[in-house]
Structure formats: C-alpha cells, structure tokens
Amino acid sequence: MTHAQLDVLIQYVSEEASEAEASEGLEAARRSIEARLPLILRCCSAPHALLAAALAASKAHPLLLLLLYMKVPKVLQL
Secondary structure, three states, X not given: OOHHHHHHHHXXXXXXHHHHHHHHOHHHXXXXXXXXXXXXXXXXXXXXXXXXHHHHHHHHOHHXXXXXXXXXXXXXXX
C-alpha cells in the first residue's frame, strides 16, 4: 500500500473507534482498534510503511498509536 492509502485506512479505523467510544466507551474503542490491528499490520510490509502508519495513528487517535506500539515495539525505534 502507498502511504496515502495507509493514511486513509488509519482514518477509517480511527473513525470506527471514535464512534464506538462515543456510544459504548473507551473499552469498546480498544476492542474496535484491536480487531483492525491485524489488517493494519498486514498492510505494513516494510519499515517505512509501519512508520507511515504510526505517523497517521498519532494524528488520528492516541489509543490507536498506543496499541500499535504495543503490538510492534520497534515502531519507536524507526
């Protein structure tokens, strides 16, 4: 995927999490993001793609960035 496509994917995941958080709380947002993390990670085949996803996540939803970091700690080293 291109970085722009990753950005769009992250935005969709963020919007889904925000909707879940608004209706059911933070735990629902966490579950929503965790359900989408495997998809995001499959789309990040190279370190630069992972970095692009982390950058988009940092702008989109703080919980998304945290959960991404917990799954792939090397994001911080990039």
